[in-house]
Amino acid sequence: MLSVSWRDRLLRAIDTAAPLLILRGPSGFGKSGLLREWVASLDESHHVVWVSFGPDPVPAGEFWIEAIAAAQQAGILPAHNANAMSNAAAAGLLDLQSLAARLTAGRNCVLAIDGYQATRPDHEVLDEQLVELAVSHPRLRIAVTTRSSTQFTSDRALLSGVITEISPAQLAYTLEETRLAVGGDEAAERLHAETGGYPLAVQAASALAGRPWPAATTKEVRHRMVAVSLETELWKLTDPAFVALTCLPPFFDSTLAESITALTVEEVGQVLDDLEWHGFGQSHVLPDGSRTFAYVETLRQSIRQRTLAELGEASLQRVGAPTVTWLRSHDPASAFTLALELELYDEAAAAYGWLLATDPGLCTGEDLHDVLSAIPPEVSVAQPVLAFARGIALISDPSLAEAAPAFLSRAAAPATRELPERMTEAELVELSMATIALRLLKRYPEAGRAAHHAVTLMRTAPDDARSGNSVLTLMLLRQLLFTLAQAGDFDAVQATIAWAMSVTSGAQARSDLMVGMVALDAISGRVAQARELAKRNPARPPELDQDDTPFLMELRSSGHVTLDIESFDFVSARAAVKEIPTALAGELRPFHDWILMHAALAGGNGRAEATRILEETKLLCRPAEHAQSWADAVLINVLAIGLLSGGDHTLVRELFALPTPFPGQVAPATLLALVLTGDSRTALERLPELREAEGHTLRSLTALKTVAAAAALREQDREQAEVLLRNLDHAYHQHGLQLPLLYLPAHDLDGLIEEGRRLGLVSWTAFHGKTIPSPRFVTSRVARLTEREQAVAEALLTHTNRHQIAKALFVSENTIKTQMRSIYRKLGVTNRREAIDRIVELRLVPGVESRSPS
Missing domain, CATH: 1.10.10.10 (Winged helix-like DNA-binding domain superfamily/Winged helix DNA-binding domain)
Structure with a gap:
C-alpha cells in the first residue's frame, strides 16, 4: 500500500500553512494531487476557486480573467459581475480588493492556482498582488503549485508569516516513508538512493511491489515506474x-x-x-x-x-487510418512515422507530402532514416513518394548519399511519364515530389517542365478543389517555385507568385509567399520591388523565425541579406550569411557564396574568396552528368569576376568551359574578361550575341550593359556609351540596383559616372559623390597572347635562354626575340624575370601554381 504517513505529513503541513501556501517542485512531486486532495477535504464553509494553467505564458490580465471565469463556474460570481470584472482585467483596471471581497462574501474562500509557473512574464506583479490579498483578507486562503524556483521569494513576506513554502525536499519521501511504501529495507534503500524520494517514482514502485526490479538505467527505471503508477490510477478513472x-x-x-x-x-x-x-x-x-x-x-x-x-492488425488499421489522416494536417512528422509503424503505406505517402511541404528540415536525420530503412523494397518501388522519402533521408547523410540517386530516380518516374490534364491531391503530391527529385538529381530542364505542369494543374483546378487543398497547395508551391527558379524559368516564377497572391487570403500564407517573392526578386534584380515587399513582410527576430521551416528561414534570410549588399552593407551581410540555416540538400548554398563573393569584391580580395569557394564546392570537379542550376550559373559569373579582379585568367577559362544552360548569367563576366585583356572592341562586337543568350535576368542584363558601357568608353565610342547609359539609367533608377557597379575597375566606374552625369541622367548623377566600394583589379591591361606567344611563354618557364627556347620551338632566335618583346609589352614588364613572375601570377600557363626554375 502507498505510504499514509507521507500524505498525512504533507496534508497536515497544508492545513497549518500561512494564508499564502506555495507548493514548489518539479513535475512528478505530487503537488497537484496533494492540493486536490486537500481541497476535497474542505467542508461546506469554504468556497473553492480552482485555476489551472498549461505551458503557455500567461500575463497578469489573462491570469485574472481565468480566475474570474473559474469563480463564475463555481457559482461564486454572477455572470454580469464576472463579465464586468473580466473586461476590467483585460484593460488592466481590475479592482482586486473588490474581487476578493466578493469571493469571501459569506464564506471562507480558497483560491487554488495549479501551474502558477505559467505566469512568468508578469510573476513579480502577480506575486505582490497575491501577497497583498492574503494579508488584507483573512477569510481568503491562496494555495499555489509551481515548478519555478524564482516566484514568491520575498524575504519580507516569508519572514512575516504571510507565506508558507513546501519545497521539493519536503515533498520528497523520507527513507522511512519509502520503506513503508515499497516494503523491504534493501529495495527501499536502493530506490531512495536512485530517486532521492521522488514521489511519483516511489508510488510507482509501490504499484510494482512483488515484481522483479527492472534492470535499466536510473532514468529508464524512473520513467517506466512513473508510467505504471499513472496507469494504476488511470484505470480507476476511465475505460x-x-x-x-x-x-x-x-x-x-x-x-x-x-x-x-x-x-x-x-x-x-x-x-x-x-x-x-x-x-x-x-x-x-x-x-x-x-x-x-x-x-x-x-x-x-x-x-x-x-x-x-x-x-489486432485489422483493429489497428481501422483506428490508424483516420488517426494518421487527422494527424497529418497537425503534425505531419508524427503522422508519417505512425503510418509507417502501422504499415499504412498509402497514408504514409500522403503524410509525407505534408511533411515535405511544411518543413523539409524534418525530412532528414538519423531517426527518419532508421524508420525508412525498414520499408520493404517492393513498397518503395510501388510508392514513389516513399522512395523519395528514402532518397531525401540518404542525401542528408554524407556517408550514405551515394545510395540516394537510386531512390530519387524511382521517385522521379511520375514526372517522366505523359502527364494528365487533371490530378487528384495524392497524384499532385506525387508529381511535386518527382519534380524535387529531378531537381536534386540535377536534371533541371526536366524538373522545370514537371514543375510548370504541376503549377498549371493547381491554377486550373476547380475552385472547390483548390480551396479544399489550398494549404497543401501553397506549401508545395514553395518547392515548385524554387524548382522553376533553378530551371531559370523566371517568367513562370513571377506569373505563379502573382496568381498565388491573388487567390490567397490567409495572412500567414501570404507572408510565406512574400518571403519567396522578396528573395527571388532581390536575387534576380528587382531590388526596389523586393524592398517594398520586405517592408510589408519584414525580417523577424530569431526567436520568432523558429516557427518557420528551415527552407523558409533560409529563403527569408537570403532575400534580406541580398538587400543588405545592394545597400553596400557588406559587414552585416557577411555576418548574417554565417547565421543562415541550411535546409534541404544545401540548395541555397550558391546564393550564400554569391553574397560572400560580393562582400569580398568590395573588400578587394575577390580572387582569394573565389579560390576558396571553388575548393570547397568542387565546382570544377563535378561529373559531366551534373547539370548546372540557375543558382550555379549566378555564382559562376561572380566567381569569374572575382578571379578576373586578381588577374587569374586561367581559372576563368576553366569556369567558362563548364557547360551551362544559362549562358546569359555568365555573360557579364565573359564581356569583362575581354575588356580587362584590352580587347574592348571585340567585347562590343559580342554584345548583341551575349544580350540574347539564354537564362538572363534583369540583374545579369544590367551587369552586361554596364560592362559594355565601360568598353564603349574605352573605345571612345561615346554614341554607343550614351545609348547604354540611358538604358541603364532606367534599370538603376527604377529597379534600385547597385551591385553591378562592383564589376568594374575604379577608373572605368569613374568614367561611367562622369559621362552619365554629363548626360544629366538621374541614377548616374546620384552615384556621383556617393561612396561606392571600389574593387581592386589588376591594373595593367593584359592583351591576349597569340598561339605562338603562348608557346614562348610556356617555354620561358622551363628554358634558361633564347637559344634554348628557339631550339625547342624550331624557330630562329630573332623570331623568339620579337615574340618576347611582344609578350613583355602585353604583360607590362621589362625583363625576363618580371615576365616569369607575371606569367605565374596570371596563370597564363595551365597547371602552374608556383614559379618554375629560371
Missing part, C-alpha cells in the same frame, strides 16, 4: 479502451476521439475533463474553439506499446 485507442498519436481532438471510439462528442469531453483534472494530460483550446488533448508522455508511451502489441 481502458478509450485510452488505448487514443494513445497512438502524440495528441488528438474530440472529433478524432469520437470517430475511433464509441463515445459521443459530449462523452468525450467529459472523459477529457476527468483525465485533465486528475493530472493524466493537458488540454489546449485552439483559436477555432476546438480542443486537443495530450497524455503525460511517459503514460502514453507505456500504454501505446501495449496497444500495438495486443490490438
